[in-house]
Amino acid sequence: MHMHDIYDNQGRTERAVLVGLKLARHDDEIWTMAFTELKGLVETAGAEVVTELLQNRDQPDPATYIGKGKLAELNAVIEELNIDVVVFDSELSPKHVRNLENALPCRVLDRTQVILDIFAMRAKTREGKLQVELAQLHYLMPRLAGQGAAMSRLGGGIGTRGPGETKLETDRRHIRGRVLELSRQLDEVRKHRDLHKKRRKKQEIPVIAFVGYTNAGKSTLMKAIVERYGTGNREVAEGRNRLFDTLDTTTRQVQLPDGKTAIFSDTVGFIQQLPHSLIRAFRSTLEETAEADLIVHVVDASHPGFDVQMATVYDVLQELNVLDRPILTVFNKIDLVPGAWIGNDPNSTETVRVSATLGDGLDVMMEKANDLAGVRHLLVTVEVPYKEAALTSQVHREGRIFEEEHREGGTYLKAEVPQRLADELKAYFLQEAEEVVPQKETKKIYFDFTTPESDDVVH
Numbered sequence: 001m002h003m004h005d006i007y008d009n010q011g012r013t014e015r016a017v018l019v020g021l022k023l024a025r026h027d028d029e030i031w032t033m034a035f036t037e038l039k040g041l042v043e044t045a046g047a048e049v050v051t052e053l054l055q056n057r058d059q060p061d062p063a064t065y066i067g068k069g070k071l072a073e074l075n076a077v078i079e080e081l082n083i084d085v086v087v088f089d090s091e092l093s094p095k096h097v098r099n100l101e102n103a104l105p106c107r108v109l110d111r112t113q114v115i116l117d118i119f120a121m122r123a124k125t126r127e128g129k130l131q132v133e134l135a136q137l138h139y140l141m142p143r144l145a146g147q148g149a150a151m152s153r154l155g156g157g158i159g160t161r162g163p164g165e166t167k168l169e170t171d172r173r174h175i176r177g178r179v180l181e182l183s184r185q186l187d188e189v190r191k192h193r194d195l196h197k198k199r200r201k202k203q204e205i206p207v208i209a210f211v212g213y214t215n216a217g218k219s220t221l222m223k224a225i226v227e228r229y230g231t232g233n234r235e236v237a238e239g240r241n242r243l244f245d246t247l248d249t250t251t252r253q254v255q256l257p258d259g260k261t262a263i264f265s266d267t268v269g270f271i272q273q274l275p276h277s278l279i280r281a282f283r284s285t286l287e288e289t290a291e292a293d294l295i296v297h298v299v300d301a302s303h304p305g306f307d308v309q310m311a312t313v314y315d316v317l318q319e320l321n322v323l324d325r326p327i328l329t330v331f332n333k334i335d336l337v338p339g340a341w342i343g344n345d346p347n348s349t350e351t352v353r354v355s356a357t358l359g360d361g362l363d364v365m366m367e368k369a370n371d372l373a374g375v376r377h378l379l380v381t382v383e384v385p386y387k388e389a390a391l392t393s394q395v396h397r398e399g400r401i402f403e404e405e406h407r408e409g410g411t412y413l414k415a416e417v418p419q420r421l422a423d424e425l426k427a428y429f430l431q432e433a434e435e436v437v438p439q440k441e442t443k444k445i446y447f448d449f450t451t452p453e454s455d456d457v458v459h
């Protein structure tokens with residue numbers, strides 16, 4: 001059971017008006033981007049945005065979100081333009097919803113409901129569907145009073161008009177029961193997945209997770225990589241130019257440049273003010289990221305607000321507590337902005353520029369991913385014969401050298417090297433190699449895309 005709020009019963013495209021409230025504390029650029037994004041979301045959900053209404057205020061009106069005058073104006077617009085649904089630009093409080101529904105002759109939605117609706121349309125797997133329904137119920141619960149209409153859509157069997165106190169209680173109990181049931185079913189689905197995960201861990205296969213803003217190109221990149229380097233199932237759905245195209249996690253096996261197998265995973269994209277009920281419900285999907293050995297942060301470098309989008313992604317990653325992982329930032333869609341200055345990402349371990357559609361930069365990306373994805377490093381103490389000079393210079397290139405001496409039998413080295421190189425050096429070990437435990441530090445969220453530096457210019 002899903003709420004397809006945007007469609008009416010006849011399946012006719014609904015006519016929507018967007019209402020934006022710009023508060024004194026809002027940053028101009030970020031606010032405008034979020035509002036433009038809301039338009040995209042409403043269209044993605046299938047409605048036609050007929051017009052927009054904006055208001056500047058210090059604070060939202062405590063009763064009706066927008067002021068009384070604006071509300072009157074909105075009423076006139078609804079009448080005149082034959083509007084079916086009003087969409088407000090942020091998450092409305094239960095009180096706002098109640099008052100606005102009473103004051104307006106059409107349906108009232110907020111940004112969160114639109115996102116929930118898109119998720120409901122997209123969910124394909126059992127887990128995805130359960131998660132969306134759970135998020136919808138979490139959103140609905142505190143807003144039950146006055147949402148008789150919403151309840152009838154959601155519950156079906158429940159009476160249509162409310163909110164008599166008794167009915168409200170029945171609704172609450174019904175929803176609570178459903179929440180419990182959904183949580184139980186989700187637990188079951190997840191248990192299965194955990195089994196898979198354990199097996200993977202045992203085989204020491206590194207997991208590389210794509211994260212990024214919605215529409216950044218994660219799926220397109222996944223497809224390009226799997227086509228080139230995939231082993232096993234190479235089917236990946238085509239990326240599409242629409243918001244929240246991907247909801248369910250796809251994982252595929254890929255061969256890294258050093259020959260080792262890795263698992264790449266593509267999952268749901270992020271957005272500003274990702275509804276909290278959704279983060280809660282999708283926590284386990286998002287937490288897959290927490291299991292990853294490497295996080296690949298895909299950025300749409302051609303988007304004018306890509307820095308804001310990056311900050312949003314880092315906010316979510318911080319909430320998921322995964323900023324201690326190595327991060328490879330991939331500036332994608334570079335074909336659309338050739339020569340543009342892009343900037344650095346102080347949060348990432350490495351940066352690379354690619355075009356997923358043209359395939360540019362993928363090999364460099366794979367090499368960097370290879371180096372960052374949990375490749376075990378070992379501290380070796382060796383004496384390499386002089387005739388093996390190539391090996392010595394390889395240690396210089398790939399390792400970190402702590403001691404070096406030219407001895408009679410060869411070059412004495414104490415160095416930290418990748419597992420693969422340690423294997424090659426095995427014959428010359430003077431003592432057992434030691435495992436190097438990677439240092440994990442929590443990074444600070446910090447951005448500065450304002451001052452171009454000469455070596456950051458893309459040629």
Ligand SMILES: Nc1nc2c(ncn2[C@@H]2O[C@H](COP(=O)(O)OP(=O)(O)OP(=O)(O)O)[C@@H](O)[C@H]2O)c(=O)[nH]1
Pocket residue numbers: 212213214215216217218219220221238239240241242243244245246247267268269270332333334335336354355356357358
């Ligand atoms: N020009 C250009 N377009 C790209 C590139 N990579 C992706 N796109 C386009 O960007 C749009 C979004 O791509 P997706 O791969 O679906 O994006 P996503 O990050 O998976 O999006 P969600 O699943 O919604 O989070 C599609 O229309 C792609 O064709 C690129 O390198 N260059």
Ligand SMILES: [Mg+2]
Pocket residue numbers: 218219220239245246267
């Ligand atoms: Mg996708």
